[in-house]
Amino acid sequence: MSWQVEKALDDLMAQETGAVCYPFGTRHAMAICYPNTYDVAMSNLGMQIIYREVNGREDWLCERAFLPDKDLMKVFDKTGEPLISLENRRPLSDFEILGLSVSFEMDYFNVPKILEMGRIPILAADRGDEDTLVVMGGPVAFFNAEPLSPFVDVVLVGEGEHFIHSFLDAYGEGKARGLGRHELLRYLAIHVPGVYVPSLYRHEYDDDGHVVRIVPEEGIPAKVERQWHELDQPAETVIATPNTEFGAMYLIEIARGCGRHCRFCMAGYCYRRPRVRPLDYVKSAVLRGKELGKKIGLMGAAISDYPYIDELVTFIRDQGLAFSCASLRADSITPTIVKGLAESGQKTITLAPEAGSKHMRDIINKGITEEHLLQSIDLATAAGIRHVRMYIMVGLPMETDDDIQGIVDMTRRVQQHMAAIGNLSRITLSINPFIPKPFTPFQWMAMTEKKVVEKRLNFLKKALKDKQIELLIEPLRSAYIQGVLSRGDRRVGDLLVKAHEYGGVKGWKRAAKELHFDIKGFLYDQRPTDAVMPWDTIDTGLVPTYLTDELKKAETGEFTIPCFDGCRRCHICGGHHDEVGRT
Structure with a gap:
């Protein structure tokens, strides 16, 4: 190991609290990797929870690995040493x-890079009985693992605790039986609900390249049921750094x-049933954060929807602690929340109307009115938070030029309202192109042409x-990738393999051209609902007609x-899944 790599890792670990290290060889060994650099990966709470769960066992150890940052990557490129x-x-x-643990599409390009650097055969098809088993979890595993199917042996479809x-x-059990790789994969797919093994399913295509059948090997379940989890395990920082x-x-x-049913939102469908943690648990976690001298970061899909949010904020502030949270629902924000955020030093209120016109917000089922926005701004301004940030999408299904004008009109009305209440601070619009997601009512829709x-x-x-108005716009190239x-589908997996040969994301266009992959047709063709x-x-538990019914309502x-x-x-709640504890 080069001294630069050793020093970099020593420096990272020296500043951590909560990591564990068992002697290698005393237990079965699992590595966990969020396919990005340390600073990004260690912000992911899900990865830390799995790290805790595996190391809490008596028979396994779990260690972490990350993509080197740019400076450290130069060292690896020069020395050719393996990722450790x-x-x-x-x-x-x-x-x-x-x-x-995979959460974001652009991290897909890092997966083959990490495997290559870790001395693991990049393609699952090339691995033998003695090679590392590559297992994927995280949100991507909940909705569409196919683009990564060339690289992974097993996909865990569900929440991991x-x-x-x-x-x-x-x-x-499978290893104790002496099973070879293929038989082990079959054993896992048959005996563990929620285990999806891509190599055990054959995808068949028509002459136009559309998937027409997915055929499992004999004895393998035709559907893999997504696994759910009651919130009875801690979910808080494990390793502080x-x-x-x-x-x-x-x-x-x-x-x-x-449970808000926004029709564009993958997270809202893949984590459909809203579940809340008991206030007593959250308070005890706050106190653990206090012991470390940390600001409290509240995580959840809609923080202001937490039923005990005012009591929790009051408790945090009574402890003399600052807190922060993700974007707030404009229709559930309270004076206590914004006052607490202001006292915590927050200078910006972040709201997500997603669209400017009522017409468009009705289509996406956002459920937020302009009055909600203005009331939230009033509360924030009164508390001393003056900068307003709003998330907006462009290219939504059924969008018209009038809806784009609606973004302008809404922004100007917000600006006028802020001026009327004495708030002359900046408005930031964070604008992103709409991307259709699996398991949402818009999964069949075309992307709007670039x-x-x-x-x-x-x-x-x-x-x-x-x-007074700032526009932050996501690069369109990234959005369309x-x-x-x-x-x-799996052909996109082949595209990722070829792109990796040409340097990752920078080789995307060259790879598509070489493979004759019709990117425009893939993006812009609307798919029939019976496709x-x-x-x-993957079976998420939804009624088969639920998504098509929501599309009609849109x-x-x-x-x-x-x-x-x-x-x-x-x-999702009840029905044929009652037996797994959902109510």
């Missing part, structure tokens, strides 16, 4: 299992799932050219009310 784990400094190929234990137990985006914070998940989105963005830039990866989708192997702007106690509309 942080704790025991072992090459990834020394571990029985490599767990990949309990799931990881049933998987490791079955893995141990200053070297992350949220390094000053102690992260606490206070709720999981969202040239149309460019025209609409240029219109917004001109119409909102104002010193994500559009392919989000709904990609076989690449992710149809076309008429019909509102779907949020989840409520006793609701059985989509069957």
Whole structure:
């Protein structure tokens, strides 16, 4: 190991609190890797939870690995040494299992790079009985694993706190039986609910390249049921370190799932049932954060929807602690929240109307009115928070030029309202192109053509050219790559393999050309609702017609009310899944 790598890893570990390190060889060994650099990866609470769960067992150890940053990558490129784990400094190929926790499409390009650097055969088809088993979890595994199917042996479809234990137990049983790789994979797919093994399913295509059938091997389940988890395990910072985006914070998940039914939102469907953590637990976690001298970071899909949010904020402030949270629902924000945020030093209120016109917000089922926005701004301004940031999407299904004008009109009305209440601070619009996601009512929809989105963005830039208004726009190239990866089939996996040969994301266009991959057709062709989708192997528990019914409601702007106690509309709560503890 070069001294530069050793020093970099020593420096990282010296600043951590909470990491564990068992002697290598005393237990079965698993490495876990969020496919990005340390500062990004260690901001991911899900990866830290799995690290805790595996190391809490008596028979396994879990170590971490990360993509080197730019400076350290130069060292690896120069020396050719393998990527190693942080704790025991072992090459990834020394571990029985490599767990990949994948959350974002653009990280897909890092997966083959990490495997290559870790001395693990990049393609699952090239691995033998003695090679590391590559297992993928994380949100990507919940909705469409196919673009990464060339690289992974096993996909864990579900929330990992309990799931990881049933998987490791079955893995141990299979190994004890002396099963070879293929038979071990079959054993896992048959005996562990939620285990998806891509190599055990054959995808068949028609002459136009559309998936028409997904055929499992004999004895393998045709559908893999997504696994759910009651919030009875801690979900808070496991390893505290200053070297992350949220390094000053102690992260606490206070709720999981969202029942608002926004029709564009993958997270709202893949984590459908809203579940909240008991206030007593969250308070105890706050106190653990206090012991470390950290600011409290509240995690959840909609923080202001947490039923005990005012009491929690009051408790945090009474402890003399600052806190922060993600974007707030404009229709559930309270004076207590904004006062607490202001006292915590927050200078910006972040709201997510997603669209400027009522017409568009009805289509996406956002459920937020302009009055909600203005009331939230009033509360924030009164508390001393003057900067307003709003998330907006362009290129949504059924969007018209009038809806784009609606973004301008809404922004100007917000600006006028702020001026009327004495708030002359900046407005920031964070604008992103809409990307269709699997398991949402818009999964069949085409992306709006790039040239149309460019025209609409240029219109917004001109119409909102104002010193008080800032526009932050996601690069369109990245968005349209994500559009392919989000709904990609296994041919997109082949495209990733070829792109890796040409340097990753920078080789994307060259790879597509060489493979004759029709990117435009893939993005812009609307799919029939009876089409076989690449992710149809996964059963999320939704009523089969639920998404198509929601798409019809979108076309008429019909509102779907949020989840409520006793609701059985989509069957995620109750129905045939009652036996796994959902109520």
